[in-house]
Amino acid sequence: MATAQELSDFLTQVERRAFKQTVYAVRDDHAALDIVQDAMLKLAEKYSSRPASEYPMLFQRILQNTMRDYWRRQKTRNLWTTLFSSFGSSDEDDDERDPLEVLGSEDTSDTPDTQVERSQTIAIIESALQELPARQREAFVLRYWEDMDVAETAVAMGCSQGSVKTHCSRAVRALAVILEKNGISREELGKSGVER
């Protein structure tokens, strides 16, 4: 059984990333805060008997499920107000809209020059992440940002390891293409990014 201190340390470690990844998914700071808070409370209430080593996986599953609950509620709420809700077509299937398919129609007039500041790069990346299909974003975040291996990511997402690899590959490719479209080459990205 994990102690209160272990839970506190774990949440301190993940709360900012959890918030950001929720914002990318729901595009609303207040909703993201509510979702992260719900996930924290569920972890403490329902899984207090589990060892702290299981917390990363459990917390990610809870967080993803809480996000899905939010989307379902939003979908129902928006059903009569708009035909195309933000996540109306984003169920958990593989045949989601791929941003690569619509990149050609994106406006390229705001392409920044090669001296773009890191904050602008981050803003572009965050915007690109929000545009990714939900499953690709989820796979990317869990596999690379949460540093889970393929098997752990598959368990957290409830899909096969093959699907995880496909989602991750597509996500990285889409992000790289979006960055290049915005004038950020892979070499520049490599310079601005610090090896973890």
Place this chain on the structure above:
Amino acid sequence: MMDEKNTAKAIVSLLDESASRLDSNITDRLARAREQAVGKLAQGARTARGHNGRAGAATLFMDYFTHHRVFSSAALACSALLIAFVATQQFNKEAEGQGDAFLLASELPPEAFLDKEFHTWLEESSQQ
């Protein structure tokens, strides 16, 4: 040319930087949520301890006596004396109870033992 993994690492590094620059309103709210969750965990642990009160008390008792051997020896001696005293009292009560039982189970009625003439007759009979 960077491969997929290196591209992902570079992106993640920038995302980490973004996460480290969150607004104080958001970090405060996250901290409050965390404290609330930790409070829930502590509350759950207290409830569980309440349910396992006997086991918890026994564990505390054993731990205490393991760490205070001199005191535990004296306490054990006192306990033994107390148990002996209680056992003696209990034995005496039982003996009295057996005396009463003897009178009641006897062929003579209890009133005979209170009769002075019966005692006189008994002494005369024993002298003969």
